[in-house]
Amino acid sequence: MRKISERWRIRLAQRTAAGTFRQQRQTEDGVDFYSNDYLGLAKSTAFQEKLLQVARQTPSVLTGTSASRVLYGHDQAVATVEKFIAAHHGVARSLLLDSGYHANLALLSAIAQRGDTILIDELVHRSVHDACRLSFAITWKFRHQDLDHLERLLSKASGNTIVAIESLYSMDGDFAAIPKIWALCQRYGAELVVDEAHAVGLFPRGLVHEYGLEEKVLATIVTYGKAFGLNGAAILGSTLLCDYLVNYSSPLLYTTGISPFKALSIHEAYLYMEEHPELRERLRDNIAYYVSLLPMDCAVPQSPIQPVYFPKMHRLQAAVDGMQRCGLTVYPIFSPTVAKGKERLRICIHAFNTRKEIEKLCQEINTWKY
Ligand SMILES: Cc1ncc(COP(=O)(O)O)c(C=O)c1O
Numbered sequence: 001m002r003k004i005s006e007r008w009r010i011r012l013a014q015r016t017a018a019g020t021f022r023q024q025r026q027t028e029d030g031v032d033f034y035s036n037d038y039l040g041l042a043k044s045t046a047f048q049e050k051l052l053q054v055a056r057q058t059p060s061v062l063t064g065t066s067a068s069r070v071l072y073g074h075d076q077a078v079a080t081v082e083k084f085i086a087a088h089h090g091v092a093r094s095l096l097l098d099s100g101y102h103a104n105l106a107l108l109s110a111i112a113q114r115g116d117t118i119l120i121d122e123l124v125h126r127s128v129h130d131a132c133r134l135s136f137a138i139t140w141k142f143r144h145q146d147l148d149h150l151e152r153l154l155s156k157a158s159g160n161t162i163v164a165i166e167s168l169y170s171m172d173g174d175f176a177a178i179p180k181i182w183a184l185c186q187r188y189g190a191e192l193v194v195d196e197a198h199a200v201g202l203f204p205r206g207l208v209h210e211y212g213l214e215e216k217v218l219a220t221i222v223t224y225g226k227a228f229g230l231n232g233a234a235i236l237g238s239t240l241l242c243d244y245l246v247n248y249s250s251p252l253l254y255t256t257g258i259s260p261f262k263a264l265s266i267h268e269a270y271l272y273m274e275e276h277p278e279l280r281e282r283l284r285d286n287i288a289y290y291v292s293l294l295p296m297d298c299a300v301p302q303s304p305i306q307p308v309y310f311p312k313m314h315r316l317q318a319a320v321d322g323m324q325r326c327g328l329t330v331y332p333i334f335s336p337t338v339a340k341g342k343e344r345l346r347i348c349i350h351a352f353n354t355r356k357e358i359e360k361l362c363q364e365i366n367t368w369k370y
Helices: 004-018 045-057 076-089 100-108 126-134 147-156 178-187 239-248 260-275 277-293 313-325 355-369
Strands: 093-097 117-121 138-142 161-166 191-195 219-223 233-237 305-309 344-348
Touching: 045 260, 076 093, 076 219, 076 233, 076 260, 093 100, 093 239, 093 260, 100 126, 100 191, 100 219, 100 233, 117 126, 117 147, 126 138, 138 147, 147 161, 147 178, 161 178, 178 191, 233 239, 260 277, 277 355, 313 344, 313 355
Parallel strands: 117 138, 117 161, 161 191, 191 219
Antiparallel strands: 093 233, 219 233, 305 344
């Protein structure tokens, strides 16, 4: 048998040969068409000033909680912000976690048991796939946004069934038909879990709330590393669900309680967004402008995430380099993050992009794609 490190070397060499070797990267100069900072909070000095005020007023929140949330590590500030978040999203309770990845693990690894079935859209985020590997339930994937396929699997599923979807898909930028999926779940006695990582912010309370389903779905995940410009996440749901997770979810229990400064920063981000509705309006205008400049089959209406597919990988890398030379920062997405043959530029539109920048971007897309 090969030495384990030899295996790593071979796998890394395969990536290098395929041109998909990943490296950790710092923020690039140039116009941002890549980050998830949809509303510009991560770059906002005004928002940063608000966070500094919080730290100056109560410096004690800057340090850690030193224990699990069930061993005195549940800071009072965290408890207060969790109440605020629950009220804002119209649910009974919320639980704050350190990231969206962590929140999906905490929720989906714990809620189903051996003999149950979790049905996931094949394009849900990696954290959902990994959470299912931690769960004792069976996991089946249904084809992306294919409700007929979902229904066939629902009719065959055993035990209690949970369906997991995203409201706005992180790589394809398309929206889930949440009311239809929820109705399908109802018909088969299944529960629905919705990851709102990319929708919350674009919609102030998320899409589940827009559809009035916030108390009907089993749980919603909202994350704070994207439109909120921070990091962290919350699980939203009933008192019963949250009590259950506090008792049985390992990723929630066997970790140090979330920092109070993080919780208070998240609270500040909610307030900042409420005080600045113009950010959301600018984002929507910019998306509409981008969509208007490209052929219909090349843009997703109303979505801040715009995939641009390149049938040939070398064209994709050439496009990224060409755009970089023009001062536009974009990035390519390769397999295995997306399926082979679906490599793409993942363009993100922001509230702070100017019309001129969007025009330049679309010109470049036309140059490289066609
Ligand atoms: C749909 C979705 N869920 C969860 C996550 C993980 O969120 P975080 O970056 O806060 O860990 C992401 C991150 O990209 C995501 O796109």
